[in-house]
Amino acid sequence: MLLDELLNDFPRERFLREHYQRSPYSGRAAAERLLKLGSWDTIDTLIEQTECDLLLARQGVPYTGARPRTAKEARELFAQGYTFALRQPDQHHAELSELARTFSAELHGRINLHIYCTPAGHHGFGWHCDPEEVFILQTTGRKDYLLRENTLHPVPLPDAMPNGALAAKETTPVETRSLGAGDFIYIPAGHWHMAQAPEEAISISIGLMAPTLLDVLDLVRATLASNPTWRKRLPSLGRASDLDDARKLELLRTLGAQLGGELQRALSDPMLPLRFLAQTAQFYLRSAGLRGGGR
Known part of the structure; x- marks a missing residue:
């Protein structure tokens, strides 16, 4: 070695x-x-x-x-x-x-x-x-x-x-x-x-x-991004919204709890460690590859 x-x-x-x-x-x-x-x-x-x-x-x-x-x-x-x-x-x-x-x-x-x-x-x-x-x-x-x-x-x-x-x-x-x-x-x-x-x-x-644990989270994020549910935009939360502040906070808490549950399921996937090792190894080796103009 x-x-x-x-x-x-x-x-x-x-x-x-x-x-x-x-x-x-x-x-x-x-x-x-x-x-x-x-x-x-x-x-x-x-x-x-x-x-x-x-x-x-x-x-x-x-x-x-x-x-x-x-x-x-x-x-x-x-x-x-x-x-x-x-x-x-x-x-x-x-x-x-x-x-x-x-x-x-x-x-x-x-x-x-x-x-x-x-x-x-x-x-x-x-x-x-x-x-x-x-x-x-x-x-x-x-x-x-x-x-x-x-x-x-x-x-x-x-x-x-x-x-x-x-x-x-x-x-x-x-x-x-x-x-x-x-x-x-x-x-x-x-x-x-x-x-x-x-x-x-x-x-x-x-x-x-x-790699760090944040890189594991990035892989999970990419997985969630393939699901239209998690790409859906939030409703208007600005001053023009028909929701008062209390209802805005309650909405975000509810959605946050749903996202937390989905993250927990994704992190518990027994195939996640294998996918993480394979994808990061491929990325690292590709990034160190020879570019044009080499000798």
């Missing part, structure tokens, strides 16, 4: 029990075959031959210029201190696509893959947290990761993310994990972190968005 390659000789069962979705883990990876994917050759190819999304930032400030189209233009910005974040390169590169799909299949989640390239003595992004479980393989150079537990907004979602100002109010202790080429770190979803590069550094970051 790919996860076993990253964990090297650390038991997968112990990692899932003690660290996954709980606490950071770092160590020497056994995934030597992946190091070539995080290289300047890969970065140059993605910049020059694909439409891979490229985000640049220097000391926490985003770059506002045009996307570099040649390796030379990119290297010039890099020399000025800009960190590169190539976002979702797996949609443009066959081997990275296979990496994303394999990881998705092993841990069951949607993949958000990045390649980061940071100049020596710089950092691209300040303190932040991610909604995904983050697995990072250092492929070139060295990087220091500053980590601290998030007690202020510990379970973020993509549509409910804290900003950097909140991170500044955190009081938990800061720890540092140093990674060299071939090392690996896991950062749980919601954990505050920031990376600094004492020397030129390239890394592959695999963000995995594990």
Whole structure:
């Protein structure tokens, strides 16, 4: 398994029990075959031959210029201190696509893959947290990761993310994990972190968005939406309605009770777990697939 390659000789069962979705883990990876994917050759190819999304930032400030189209233009910005974040390169590169799909299949989640390239003595992004479980393989150079537990907004979602100002109010202790080429770190979803590069550094970051109970509810909602009963519009509840406030409230309570009963029946369907696993797995793998312009 790919996860076993990253964990090297650390038991997968112990990692899932003690660290996954709980606490950071770092160590020497056994995934030597992946190091070539995080290289300047890969970065140059993605910049020059694909439409891979490229985000640049220097000391926490985003770059506002045009996307570099040649390796030379990119290297010039890099020399000025800009960190590169190539976002979702797996949609443009066959081997990275296979990496994303394999990881998705092993841990069951949607993949958000990045390649980061940071100049020596710089950092691209300040303190932040991610909604995904983050697995990072250092492929070139060295990087220091500053980590601290998030007690202020510990379970973020993509549509409910804290900003950097909140991170500044955190009081938990800061720890540092140093990674060299071939090392690996896991950062749980919601954990505050920031990376600094004492020397030129390239890394592959695999963000995995594990499903939540809200995703189960979304599947049930889609099922209910296929029934005309639950698509039916409510009567007028505005000022022109012939219902007084008491009757409006009573109507909504009655309909809410009926909907609650239907939700309970849907959630109790013995086939729901199987449908949820099958549909989410298919969606996750499809979202990590190779797009046009790949190699």
